[in-house]
Amino acid sequence: MNAAHRAFAPLAAGLAQIGACGRFLLHVLGAVPRSLRYLRETVRQVFFVGAMSLVIIMTCGMFVGAVLGLQLYDVLSRFGSAAMSGTVVALALYRELGPVVTALLFAGRAGTSITAEVGLMRATDQLDAMEMMAVDPLAYVIAPRFLAGVIAMPLLACIFNALAILGAHLVAVSWLGLDNGTFWSNMTASVDLWTDVVNGVWKSVAFGAVVTLIATFQGYTTPPTSEGVAYATTRTVVFSSIVVLALDFVMTAFLM
Amino acid sequence: MAQRQSFQIGTGLFIVLGFAALTYLATQTTSIANYRQGPSYTLKARFTNIGQLKLRAPVKLAGVRVGTVSAIELEPDKLDALVTLTIDRRFDKIPDDSAAAVFTSGLLGDQYVALQPGGSTEPFKDGDEVVLTQSSMQLEELIGKYLVGQGDGGKNGEKPAPKPDGK
Amino acid sequence: MNATSAPPPNEALIRIRGLRTVLNGKTIFDGVDLDIPRGGVTAIMGPSGTGKTTLMRHITGQLPPDAGEIVVDGVDVVRASREQLFALREKIGYLFQNSALLTDFTVFENVAFPLRQQLRLPEELVRNIVLTKLQAVGLRGAAELMPSELSGGMMRRVALARAIVRDPMLIIYDEPFVGLDPIALNQILKLIRTLNQTLGITSILVAHELAAVRQVADRIHLVAAGKIAAAGAPEELSRGDSPWTRQFFAGEADGPVPFHYPAPDYAAELGLSGGGA
Ligand SMILES: Nc1ncnc2c1ncn2[C@@H]1O[C@H](COP(=O)(O)OP(=O)(O)O)[C@@H](O)[C@H]1O
Ligand SMILES: [Mg+2]
Numbered sequence: 001m002n003a004a005h006r007a008f009a010p011l012a013a014g015l016a017q018i019g020a021c022g023r024f025l026l027h028v029l030g031a032v033p034r035s036l037r038y039l040r041e042t043v044r045q046v047f048f049v050g051a052m053s054l055v056i057i058m059t060c061g062m063f064v065g066a067v068l069g070l071q072l073y074d075v076l077s078r079f080g081s082a083a084m085s086g087t088v089v090a091l092a093l094y095r096e097l098g099p100v101v102t103a104l105l106f107a108g109r110a111g112t113s114i115t116a117e118v119g120l121m122r123a124t125d126q127l128d129a130m131e132m133m134a135v136d137p138l139a140y141v142i143a144p145r146f147l148a149g150v151i152a153m154p155l156l157a158c159i160f161n162a163l164a165i166l167g168a169h170l171v172a173v174s175w176l177g178l179d180n181g182t183f184w185s186n187m188t189a190s191v192d193l194w195t196d197v198v199n200g201v202w203k204s205v206a207f208g209a210v211v212t213l214i215a216t217f218q219g220y221t222t223p224p225t226s227e228g229v230a231y232a233t234t235r236t237v238v239f240s241s242i243v244v245l246a247l248d249f250v251m252t253a254f255l256m
Numbered sequence: 257m258a259q260r261q262s263f264q265i266g267t268g269l270f271i272v273l274g275f276a277a278l279t280y281l282a283t284q285t286t287s288i289a290n291y292r293q294g295p296s297y298t299l300k301a302r303f304t305n306i307g308q309l310k311l312r313a314p315v316k317l318a319g320v321r322v323g324t325v326s327a328i329e330l331e332p333d334k335l336d337a338l339v340t341l342t343i344d345r346r347f348d349k350i351p352d353d354s355a356a357a358v359f360t361s362g363l364l365g366d367q368y369v370a371l372q373p374g375g376s377t378e379p380f381k382d383g384d385e386v387v388l389t390q391s392s393m394q395l396e397e398l399i400g401k402y403l404v405g406q407g408d409g410g411k412n413g414e415k416p417a418p419k420p421d422g423k
Numbered sequence: 424m425n426a427t428s429a430p431p432p433n434e435a436l437i438r439i440r441g442l443r444t445v446l447n448g449k450t451i452f453d454g455v456d457l458d459i460p461r462g463g464v465t466a467i468m469g470p471s472g473t474g475k476t477t478l479m480r481h482i483t484g485q486l487p488p489d490a491g492e493i494v495v496d497g498v499d500v501v502r503a504s505r506e507q508l509f510a511l512r513e514k515i516g517y518l519f520q521n522s523a524l525l526t527d528f529t530v531f532e533n534v535a536f537p538l539r540q541q542l543r544l545p546e547e548l549v550r551n552i553v554l555t556k557l558q559a560v561g562l563r564g565a566a567e568l569m570p571s572e573l574s575g576g577m578m579r580r581v582a583l584a585r586a587i588v589r590d591p592m593l594i595i596y597d598e599p600f601v602g603l604d605p606i607a608l609n610q611i612l613k614l615i616r617t618l619n620q621t622l623g624i625t626s627i628l629v630a631h632e633l634a635a636v637r638q639v640a641d642r643i644h645l646v647a648a649g650k651i652a653a654a655g656a657p658e659e660l661s662r663g664d665s666p667w668t669r670q671f672f673a674g675e676a677d678g679p680v681p682f683h684y685p686a687p688d689y690a691a692e693l694g695l696s697g698g699g700a
Contacts, residue, residue: 040264047263051270083361090285125523131485132517133537133585134509140540155274162277165285185321188289189314189366193282201278 024217027138028146034136035143042144049110049145049212050152054159056109057102061160064101065167068092073172086183087190089168094191094200098161100248103207106153107240111215114145115236118219119229127220142216146209153208154201161200199255203248210247211240287312290324295345297382298326301356301369302336307392309358309367315341317371322347325369341369343380351376355388367392436461436593436625437482442491444477451477452488453649464619464626466636466657469646470671472684475629476520478646479595482627483515484508496592513541516586516594520601520629522578524570524585530557531566534585541589556584559614561607575602583611587618593625594618600632608635615639633661633672645671647679 035042073085118141121127127137172178191197215236222232282288290312306328315323327340343350353374360367374388435458442455451474459465467475480486481493484500493500498511524533534553538544544552557563560580570578579602586594596615600608616639618624630636636643637657645653645660645667652667653660660668670678686692 043267044263046270047267050274051266054270054273081361094281120526124526125519125521126525128485129517129519129523129525132483132512132515132519133540134512135536135540136505136509152270152274155271155277158274158277158281162280165281179319181320184285184289185314186361186366187285188287189312189368191286193286193288197278197281197286 020221021213021217024220025213028142028213028216031136031138031143032147034139035147038140038144041140042147045144045148046152049106049114049148050156053106053109053152053156056105057156057160058163060101060105061163062167064097064160065089065093065164065169066171068097068164069168069171070176072168073176073178082178083182083186085172085178086168086187089172090165090187090191091196093161093164094196095252096248098157098164099200099203099207100244102157102160102204103153103211103244104241106149106156106208107211107215107237107244110149110152111211111236111240112233114149114212114215115219115222115233116229118142118145118216119222119232122220122222123224123226123229137220142220145216146212149208149212149215150205151208153211154204157200157204195255202255203251206247206251207244210243214240214243290314296323296342297345297348297380299341299343299380299384299386301339301341301386301389302331302334303339303356303358303389303391304336305391305394306337306339306358307360307367307394309339309369309392313366313368315343315369315371317347317350317373322350322371339369341386349379352378352380352384353388354380354386355390356386357390358392360393435459436496437627438492438494439482440492442478442481442488442493444474444481444486444488446477450649452491455491455646455649455651457644457651459625459627460642461625462619462623463641464615464628464639466628466630466640466643467646468630468633468636468643468671469652470682471631473646473648475646476597479517479597479627479629483512483517483595513589514592516589516591518579518582518586518594518596518599520597522570522575522582524578524581526570528570529566530562530568530570530573530581533570533581534588537585537589552588553584556588557581559587560584561610576604576607579603580607580611583614587624590622591624593627595627595629597629598631599628600630600635612638637661647671652679 068089069085072088073082076082076084076088118127121137121141127141130137130140169183173180173183218232218236218239219229222228309325309328311325311328313325314321315325323341323343325339326342327338329338329340330336331338341356350371351374353376355372355374357370357372358367359370371386380386437457437459439455439457442452442457444450444452455478467478469475477486481488482495482500484493484503487501491501495511496514498507500508500511503511524530525536528536531553534556535549538549538552554563554566557566560583562577562580562584565573565577565581570581573581579599583596583599586596599611599615603611612635615626615628619626619639626639628636628640640657643655643657643660644651647667653665661672666679669675676682
């Protein structure tokens with residue numbers, strides 16, 4: 001009885017966390033209209049979570065594209081279909097790798113800094129101080145970061161994809177000698193704007209919402225200690241990664 | 257204040273960059289790129305079998321894309337596939353005795369229409385028909401034929417062996 | 424009876440009845456009744472950990488009590504909506520025990536924050552108000568510094584400037600004297616007195632320092648063991664009729680206020696009494 005209780009305790013705690021996070025989401029969504037008063041905060045946050053993530057997103061995009069070009073050219077050559085390299089790179093990127101890899105990088109780069117920042121605000125009573133100055137921290141601190149994530153993630157994913165295509169082109173065409181016209185014409189023949197590009201954008205909108213929700217929730221509810229903030233930051237990366245990959249599966253199943 | 261200004265500029269640049277990337281992906285790497293063609297003319301071609309040929313499949317000459325498949329219909333009386341090819345106006349010197357064939361890119365790739373230039377001095381004009389055509393090679397039939405040896409047509413007899421059309 | 428109707432003018436600004444609070448299974452308040460009149464300086468004193476800060480959080484609606492009634496300026500804080508609470512808080516200045524400055528902003532922007540969020544004032548006016556308040560706490564020269572560049576005492580004074588920037592009707596000072604040098608302490612005392620006497624701002628002063636409190640407070644409430652253990656004018660209390668006040672003001676370890684946090688028997692825990700029963 002006691003052992004069973006102990007075994008279920010983490011499960012119950014996990015469910016309670018999910019429930020609390022869901023309630024938090026409702027509060028944040030409720031605060032979004034009020035946060036429009038602090039539009040400047042949202043702009044500032046788009047800069048911090050979006051523009052400041054550009055370097056890592058662009059570098060990684062370039063390398064992911066290059067390695068995809070290399071691998072796919074090699075593999076497809078065995079089937080005499082090297083001409084399809086560009087197509088497969090583009091499809092893999094737009095549908096899966098672009099949104100997912102960007103979301104994972106975003107969780108590590110921007111999610112952690114959101115958690116640490118909000119957590120420290122909690123620990124040093126800054127959130128309480130705002131409440132006392134009749135400023136709702138959900139509207140002033142949380143909602144702008146949430147909105148910034150939803151806005152920045154799809155843009156980052158597009159930038160990631162564009163650089164990855166460039167990287168793949170560099171490897172497949174400039175290095176391995178695939179014909180330039182073949183690379184592009186096969187791609188444009190098979191890649192569809194709506195089912196491939198736009199569905200990928202929807203995915204990254206959802207990922208942006210999920211990652212920033214987790215990051216702000218972890219920061220907002222962190223125990224006000226340095227250890228608490230440290231654990232909250234770790235949890236942001238772990239939970240974001242799991243939820244992004246699980247949600248990716250669900251969305252793929254529904255969008256296909 | 258100056259600090260605030262620089263955030264706004266940075267954010268603006270970031271958003272412009274993001275939308276530029278999206279526009280690039282949407283217009284240069286998807287089928288949208290094929291719609292955005294300039295002046296063109298159309299040709300017709302009849303095939304007994306077009307296999308997996310799809311709308312917007314490329315039309316190539318010597319491996320270079322010169323146009324797209326813009327319509328596929330079934331001719332009710334002849335039971336032929338009537339394929340409309342939209343050719344870029346730039347390629348206006350294709351001889352009018354050129355042949356059209358449905359090919360597969362690679363072993364398992366997408367199918368496309370290949371034009372094989374003839375020797376005529378007269379070029380195709382808008383609305384002309386490509387008289388010499390060759391239907392799609394059906395992989396299943398080739399394999400079936402190979403397995404049955406010299407057997408003519410296979411047991412099910414569902415599909416006749418492909419013969420060059422226009423002969 | 425409508426909780427938000429205008430109060431009669433002679434009624435106390437803050438009225439607390441039957442307050443009960445349990446945090447983490449520990450009873451913090453057990454039936455506290457307290458009235459704080461308008462226009463005075465009321466000191467709340469008591470050993471650390473008795474719940475003085477918690478009491479202030481109840482008054483401002485940051486923390487709902489388990490039972491009891493709290494009415495501040497005619498607003499039933501326990502049942503008030505978020506909008507009502509925010510409207511009330513716009514009239515309250517709150518000096519946090521640990522300053523709670525916004526670390527992203529300069530000293531100037533910290534003090535300007537309440538002005539910028541609530542009112543659309545011309546920049547020139549904001550500047551004048553903020554510099555006036557910073558001058559009052561002696562930190563006008565530090566306006567462009569970041570909070571991380573300040574000492575604890577300076578942060579406390581910036582937080583004080585921020586608390587008074589909107590000229591509130593009520594100011595709550597949570598331990599304002601901690602970390603201040605004698606000069607700054609005297610200036611802050613003078614400031615508290617000036618704000619109270621010239622502007623008629625009601626003040627609640629949470630503090631340990633009897634010598635300092637005695638100079639400004641009209642009335643002292645001594646909180647201990649979940650109750651108001653004693654209340655009265657400073658002279659009355661320091662005359663010391665009750666064992667609570669005698670112990671607290673004389674600083675003795677033994678008496679009704681326990682110095683030790685509740686714990687098992689010392690000798691038993693050290694293993695000197697040969698194991699527990
Ligand atoms: N959020 C909280 N959760 C649980 N216990 C708390 C919380 N805040 C304060 N306490 C407890 O309440 C008691 C009173 O705290 P506080 O009001 O800060 O005391 P002080 O009189 O020193 O200001 C302390 O014993 C503290 O442990
Ligand atoms: Mg305290």
